[in-house]
Amino acid sequence: MxxxxxxxxxxxxxxxxxxxxxxxxxxxxxxxxxxxxxxxxxxxxxxxxxxxxxxxxxxxxxxxxxxxxxxxxxxxxxxxxxxxxxxxxxxxxxGDDAPEISAARLHPWAWSGASSLWASGHYREAVGGAARKLNAETQNKVGRRDLSETKLFQEAFTDKAAEPGKARLRRITPDSSDTYKSVQRGAMALAEGIFAGIRNPLSHEADQELDEQVALEYLAALSVLARWVDESTVEHAGGTA
Incomplete structure (x- = not known):
């Protein structure tokens, strides 16, 4: 609330x-x-x-x-x-005066993919919808439909230079610093964790509904990744867009 x-x-x-x-x-x-x-x-x-x-x-x-x-x-x-x-x-x-997370204030890619199903109590499907929305928006941003989920984010956040048809996402200006390498590796690792630990299990547990609190925590994780993708700069071969 x-x-x-x-x-x-x-x-x-x-x-x-x-x-x-x-x-x-x-x-x-x-x-x-x-x-x-x-x-x-x-x-x-x-x-x-x-x-x-x-x-x-x-x-x-x-x-x-x-x-x-x-x-x-x-x-x-x-x-x-x-x-x-x-x-x-x-x-x-x-004695419970802790801060709250509002799902409606999560990144739009996370919440818009989940909101309609969330309202009806379909929390597992809502999280799955948010993951699909994030995947599609990332594909759109880097212009790739040949990859999805874990492989898509590995290719997008790699610190390798962009190649024709293989755009990259840069969270900060590329350089040789450990900080640059760390933020790229962190985004890639978060994506791998989300799709291996959240998205994939959900697709194999269709008969098991998620607890609302657990689902909200999953949405929060998706929101962090969505924000990183949205705020990243796209690097194309030969220069940055």
Whole structure:
């Protein structure tokens, strides 16, 4: 929830709760919502995005009601409001005031490849999607479709000179220093670790869902590599682009 405007979110949740509250009708035994259908639908679009950030997997755990279309969302909104209002107090008093990572603030290549699947609780597929997005963006940056994953990054971050059809990525200006060699080797090693230790096992464990926290940590690793690729300079044969 890092970066979420709590005051705004609470106000939006309160607005939805008020609009979706059942009120007694003029005819005995009947009821209606406080807001119109269009008002509730419009507000629900905003509230559902807030709930996706505040209440993990709420779409699959909320209990629907046949007689009250908005009951599950309304009850979840009330829970989310309590979480937001008391979160800072709870952390301070329970001794957990550690910093948070917001998935939405990870590098765009990592999060855009994962966001839609993440919202539905498909964490393994979300991480896989982020890895595929990173792979494709790296292919685009160096202009290579003949290589992918580990081999692609080994070729991209090697300290060998660029050759025709074999562009390189340079994290800093190339020179003979140990620092230059270290950052190139570090990027290559991180990529090798990600694809050998994260991406490849996921492709062979289709029936095993990832824990949300583990998946977030995997996304963070992908985000670091994505940022390094994105910020690197492309070196082509005969000079740097």
């Amino acid at each position: 890092s970066g979420l405007n709590v005051e705004w979110a609470v106000a939006e949740l309160d607005k939805f709760t008020a609009l979706s509250t059942r009120t007694s009708g003029s005819i005995r035994g009947t009821s209606s919502y406080a807001g119109t259908t269009s008002e509730i639908l419009a507000q629900a679009q905003v509230v559902e995005k807030i709930l996706d950030q505040v209440v993990s997997n709420w779409r699959h755990t909320a209990s629907p009601s046949m007689s009250d279309r908005w009951k599950a969302t309304r009850e979840t909104a009330i829970r989310a409001r309590a979480v937001l209002v008391r979160e800072q107090e709870l952390r301070a008093n329970l």
